[in-house]
Amino acid sequence: MVLFAPSAGGGQDTIFTGTNSGASTVRIAVADFKVLGSDPQSAALRSTFDATLYADLATAGIFDIVSKSLMPPGTPGTPSEIQLPNYANAPASAAFVGFGSLNVTGGKLIVNGYLFDAKNLQYPQILAKQYSDEPSEDSARQIAHQFADEIILRLGGGTPGIAETKIYYSQASGGNKEIYVMDYDGADGHAITHLGTISISPRVSPDNTRVAFASLGKNGFQIRMWSLVLGRMVNFNSFGDLNQSPAWSPDGRELAYSSTRSGTPSIWISDSNGTLARRVTSFKGGDVSPVYNPRTGAQMAFISGRTGLPQLYTMNSDGSGVQPMTDGGYVSSPSWSPNGQVLAFAWDRKYGPGAPGGQDIYVMEVATHKWQQLTHDGGRCDFPSWSPDGRHIVYANSSDGRANHTRIWTMLADGTQQRPLTGPGADMPNWSWK
Amino acid sequence: MDLRMQEKAMMTSRSTQSQSFLTSRVGPALLLAIALAAVTGCGKKTAPINPASTAPTVTAPVPAPTASLTADPLAIDLGGSVVLNWRTTDSTSVAIDGIGPVNVNGTQTVSPSSSTNFHLVAKGDGGTVEANVRVTVRVPVAPTVPVEAANSNTSADMGSEEVFHQNVPDMYFDYDSASLRPDGEAAAVKAASYLVAHPDIRIVIGGYCDDRGSAEYNLALGENRANAAKTALVNAGVAPARIRVVSYGKEKQFCTDETEACWQQNRRAQFSLDR
Numbered sequence: 062m063v064l065f066a067p068s069a070g071g072g073q074d075t076i077f078t079g080t081n082s083g084a085s086t087v088r089i090a091v092a093d094f095k096v097l098g099s100d101p102q103s104a105a106l107r108s109t110f111d112a113t114l115y116a117d118l119a120t121a122g123i124f125d126i127v128s129k130s131l132m133p134p135g136t137p138g139t140p141s142e143i144q145l146p147n148y149a150n151a152p153a154s155a156a157f158v159g160f161g162s163l164n165v166t167g168g169k170l171i172v173n174g175y176l177f178d179a180k181n182l183q184y185p186q187i188l189a190k191q192y193s194d195e196p197s198e199d200s201a202r203q204i205a206h207q208f209a210d211e212i213i214l215r216l217g218g219g220t221p222g223i224a225e226t227k228i229y230y231s232q233a234s235g236g237n238k239e240i241y242v243m244d245y246d247g248a249d250g251h252a253i254t255h256l257g258t259i260s261i262s263p264r265v266s267p268d269n270t271r272v273a274f275a276s277l278g279k280n281g282f283q284i285r286m287w288s289l290v291l292g293r294m295v296n297f298n299s300f301g302d303l304n305q306s307p308a309w310s311p312d313g314r315e316l317a318y319s320s321t322r323s324g325t326p327s328i329w330i331s332d333s334n335g336t337l338a339r340r341v342t343s344f345k346g347g348d349v350s351p352v353y354n355p356r357t358g359a360q361m362a363f364i365s366g367r368t369g370l371p372q373l374y375t376m377n378s379d380g381s382g383v384q385p386m387t388d389g390g391y392v393s394s395p396s397w398s399p400n401g402q403v404l405a406f407a408w409d410r411k412y413g414p415g416a417p418g419g420q421d422i423y424v425m426e427v428a429t430h431k432w433q434q435l436t437h438d439g440g441r442c443d444f445p446s447w448s449p450d451g452r453h454i455v456y457a458n459s460s461d462g463r464a465n466h467t468r469i470w471t472m473l474a475d476g477t478q479q480r481p482l483t484g485p486g487a488d489m490p491n492w493s494w495k
Numbered sequence: 496m497d498l499r500m501q502e503k504a505m506m507t508s509r510s511t512q513s514q515s516f517l518t519s520r521v522g523p524a525l526l527l528a529i530a531l532a533a534v535t536g537c538g539k540k541t542a543p544i545n546p547a548s549t550a551p552t553v554t555a556p557v558p559a560p561t562a563s564l565t566a567d568p569l570a571i572d573l574g575g576s577v578v579l580n581w582r583t584t585d586s587t588s589v590a591i592d593g594i595g596p597v598n599v600n601g602t603q604t605v606s607p608s609s610s611t612n613f614h615l616v617a618k619g620d621g622g623t624v625e626a627n628v629r630v631t632v633r634v635p636v637a638p639t640v641p642v643e644a645a646n647s648n649t650s651a652d653m654g655s656e657e658v659f660h661q662n663v664p665d666m667y668f669d670y671d672s673a674s675l676r677p678d679g680e681a682a683a684v685k686a687a688s689y690l691v692a693h694p695d696i697r698i699v700i701g702g703y704c705d706d707r708g709s710a711e712y713n714l715a716l717g718e719n720r721a722n723a724a725k726t727a728l729v730n731a732g733v734a735p736a737r738i739r740v741v742s743y744g745k746e747k748q749f750c751t752d753e754t755e756a757c758w759q760q761n762r763r764a765q766f767s768l769d770r
Contacts, residue, residue, distance in 0.1 A: 238746075259746050261710060275714075281741040282714060302740045303718045306711040319715060324722070326715035347715035364712055370671060371712045393709030407709065443709060462753065464706055464745070489710070 087216055090127035090148050090155035090179070091115055094172070095138030100165035106201040107163045110172065113202045114159070116246060117209030117224040122452040122473045123217045127153045138162035140175060140186065149179040156180060157187070159212060163201075170196040174208040176215065187215060202248060223448045227493045228455055229253075229263040229272055230469055233486040240274050240287065245448070245492070247469075247482030254287055254294075262306050267313045267494040271295070271333070275305035284318055284335065298335030306350045309333075310378075311358045311494075317341075317351040317378075328363055330378070341380035347371075350394055353378065355494070356401025362386070364393055373406055375427065386430060391420070394444045398451050398474075402427055405435075405445035405454055405474075422456050424474070435476035441467075446492045447474070455482070455490040464488075560586035560619030564626035573634045576606040579613060581626065586617035607632055653696045653768045660766075662689035663698070666724050668762045670705070673719035675727055679764075683724065686766065687731030694737075697769040700724050702742040703749070705758035714744035724764035739769055 093111050096103045119126045131152045137143035137160050148158045161174040176188035188211055194200035206224035213222030223245055232241040232252065240263045243250035254260055259277040266272070272287045284304045286297040301322030308317045313333065320329040323340055326347040331338035342348045346366035354360040361378050364371045373386040373395055386404070391412035396405045404427055409420040420441045425432040436442045440460035447454055454474050458481075459467040467488045472479040562583040571577050580602045583589055590596045592614040594603065599617070607630055615626040653659070663686040666679040675683065690696055702717030702724075721740040729735050750757040 261746070277743070277746065280739070281718075282744075302721075303714060303742050305714050319711070321718055321722075326718055347712070347719060349711045349715045350709070364709070366671075366712065366715070371709065391708055393712055409708075412708075463751070464748075 086123060086125045087157060088125045088127065088155050089118060089157045089159065089212075089216070090132060090153050091118060092132065092143075092158065092160040093136045094160070094174075095136040095142075095162040097138060097162050097164035098166050100196075102196050103163060103165050106165065106170060106196060106198065109198050109201040110163060110205045113205035113246075113248075114209055117206060117222070118159070118212065120246070120453075120471075120478060121209070121213050121217065121222065121224075122478070123213065127155050136160075139173075140177070140189075143177065145177060145179050145182060145185060157212075157216065159208075161208075165196045168196065169193050170200055170204070172201075172204050172208070174211075176212050188212065199249065202244070206244070217450075220450045220452075221495075223450050223453065223492075226449060226495065227265070227269075228446075228469070228482070229265050229491045229493070230483070230487050231261045231263060231274075231489040233465060233488070238488075240272060241487070243483070245471075247471075250483060250487075253289070256285075260285070262489055263491050264307050264309055265289075265491060265493045266309050266333070267311055269493055269495065273297070273307035273309065273316055273318075273333075275307065284316070286333075296334060298331075298338075300338075308351045308353055308361075309494075310353050311355045317353065317361060319347075319349040319351070328361070328380075341378070342376070342383075343380075352395050352397050354397050354401050355399050362395040362397055362404055362406075364395065370412060373404070373425075375404075386425060386427075393420075396444075396446045396454075398424075398447050399449055400451050403474075405447060407443040407445065407456075422454065422476075424454075433476075435472065435474075436479070439479070442470075444489045446490050448492050449495050453492075455492050457488045457490060557619075557621040558585045559621040560584060560617045560624045562586065562589070562615055562617035562624045562626040564591075564613060564615045564628045566613065566628045566630050569629070570631040570633060573608065573632055574606070575632075576604050577630050579603050579605055579628070581615055583615075583617040583619075583624075585621055586619040586624070589615065589617045591615045605630075609634065653770065654693060656768065659689075659696070659768055662686065663766045665766060666720075666764045667759060668720050668764070670758070670762065671708075671716070673716060673723050675723050679724070680727065683727035684731060687728050687733050690728065690733045690737070691731075697737045697739070699739045699741055699767050699769045701747075701765040701767065702740070702744075703747065703761055703763050703765060704745045705761040706745045706748055706751070707758070708745070710745060714742050714746075717742035717744045720762075720764050724766075 091114055094107055096107050118124050133147035133153060143160060148155045156179055158177045158179050164171045172192040174190045177185040178187055190208060190211060192204040194204060209224040210222030226245045227242050228245055229242050231238045237257055238259045238261055239252045240254040240260050241250055241252050256276060260274050263272050263274040270290050274285055275282045276285045281302045282305045283299045284297050284307050286295050288295045301320055303321040304318055306319045315330050316333055317328055317330045319326045325345055326349060327340055328342040328348045328351045329338050329340050344365060344367040348363055348365045351361050351363040359378055360375055362375045365374050370391050371393060373392040374383055375386055376383040390408055390410035393407045403424050405424045407420055408423045421434055421436040422442045422445045423432050423434050440458055441462045442456055442458045445454045445456040452474055453471055455469060455471045457467050458470045466485050468481045468485055469483045469487045469490045470479055470481050560583055564581045567578050583599045586599050589599050610631045612627055612629050617624050664682045666682050700721040702721030704713040704717050721742055725738050725740055749760045
């Protein structure tokens with residue numbers, strides 16, 4: 062029943078989450094980009110670009126970024142203008158330098174970006190890219206994300222960066238909840254549904270074409286499907302009083318969810334239109350929140366109340382080989398890491414009436430059941446969701462436990478660098494697959 | 496087409512043996528028809544016979560016609576069909592009201608929309624005879640509207656909200672439990688007797704949870720709570736089709752304090768009229 066060979070981190074004290082996979086932390090400097098030309102928009106676009114690029118690299122989890130105060134003076138715009146020893150020597154002591162120029166000309170925003178190896182004076186160039194887009198704040202941010210992902214891909218052990226990924230979530234407004242999407246760094250949050258009801262549990266398809274979620278209608282919560290390509294609802298067949306907590310299979314062909322069509326809430330799997338539904342669990346008490354192993358698609362984790370308080374279980378995707386992963390407290394909202402080795406979930410280990418338990422985010426290595434607590438004393442945490450590079454976890458946190466004070470936070474998968482991405486009312490984040 | 500041909504074939508084959516059929520088969524309808532035929536036939540037959548005029552040419556007296564009409568089955572549901580079967584003897588023309596002239600012996604499938612008296616008149620040289628059969632059509636009875644409902648313009652056949660909530664109280668649950676407590680069982684008995692006495696009421700049971708724990712698991716828990724309430728009502732005699740179940744989980748709260756009193760308010764199965 063052990064599905065995984067012991068991971069490379071099996072001998073470590075803490076769980077090997079992949080945060081430091083591929084490369085040890087490298088020290089990188091990012092110079093402010095040089096403004097070329099005289100267009101009045103340039104200065105504002107440059108500061109947006111610089112701030113976005115700096116934040117992308119600083120939060121990537123693989124860099125030790127040179128703080129602005131330690132940077133050498135000057136804004137080199139081209140390879141001929143940069144003095145690499147200034148960056149390689151103390152106090153910057155950078156191994157790599159990112160720099161370039163930004164220009165608004167002919168109604169276009171042109172960005173030239175370079176990544177140089179500060180220690181290799183003979184052949185320093187690693188990367189040279191040119192980007193061209195509409196001159197707007199949004200495109201300045203998107204270009205910075207693209208350039209950051211290029212740098213992370215090359216210096217991060219070949220794992221693609223996540224600066225262009227999205228986070229889907231449920232946003233409360235006026236008694237209703239709509240499905241929203243934002244950039245991975247919290248920018249540009251906006252509604253994608255306007256259904257005027259309570260819509261929760263968004264899950265984006267692996268190919269970023271559809272969002273499945275649960276929405277309250279006359280017959281209770283039902284699975285609904287939004288096409289990001291068509292910009293409208295598309296059909297999804299559900300039967301029974303309650304269908305909720307959808308999860309995409311990694312090939313995008315199937316959807317697992319909790320359905321009551323057979324009476325008690327059980328895990329069902331159908332195709333992505335809701336047809337050919339089949340039941341995979343059959344226990345009293347209620348099974349919810351399935352999630353596929355994104356690496357194989359052959360296993361699933363889910364939450365079940367079959368023994369009392371809800372606990373975490375894994376099983377094969379055909380319903381066989383059910384294994385309990387926890388045996389106490391109150392567990393919710395599993396998310397399976399992209400490398401298939403670690404589960405993240407919310408756990409209140411001392412749950413009960415009057416108990417001083419806190420609901421926090423935990424990770425557990427699937428093969429060993431070894432777990433580690435990632436959040437501490439920060440209020441109620443729920444809905445962890447892994448970034449596609451496995452280095453980050455986004456989650457919901459309410460510092461005082463009140464539902465309407467819930468914000469979306471992000472952290473590295475080892476629990477460090479926790480910071481909020483949204484204001485209150487945002488809940489149930491789901492990180493896109495790519 | 497096939498059916499009609501079959502029917503004809505049946506008709507001819509039966510008319511050849513109609514005599515034996517008549518004597519051998521004695522049903523209530525048939526007896527009645529024979530009795531009717533005897534009474535009416537006698538009355539009509541006696542009048543034209545003048546003993547003096549007929550005396551020289553005494554032949555066999557023209558027998559009075561006989562007729563029988565049966566239906567199988569005698570009672571149908573609306574939309575069903577019934578087979579009429581009639582037999583006559585010594586008749587020259589036969590007609591059934593609503594169908595028109597028919598063969599002297601025959602069958603026909605009919606599908607009346609309401610209870611109907613089929614009336615057959617057979618005329619022969621010996622007189623006229625009638626036969627009747629009544630086919631009962633069971634029409635689904637529309638729900639009767641109570642007087643107070645007929646007077647109001649809305650769907651008040653469900654009664655008022657206040658009376659409903661007095662008699663169908665909400666049920667409360669223990670923490671993380673979907674089992675009815677003793678007070679819930681008592682409430683279910685009271686609610687069921689009210690609902691059985693007011694069969695026009697349809698209800699929605701909303702399942703609610705306090706705001707601790709997971710949103711998705713609480714939706715399942717709310718569903719289990721609403722279903723526990725539904726099961727209690729169904730076991731007490733309320734038709735399941737009258738009950739709809741909706742779980743709200745922790746998405747709709749009755750109060751938002753972080754106290755046990757407030758949590759208890761939120762852990763409930765709430766009943767409302769399904770208008």
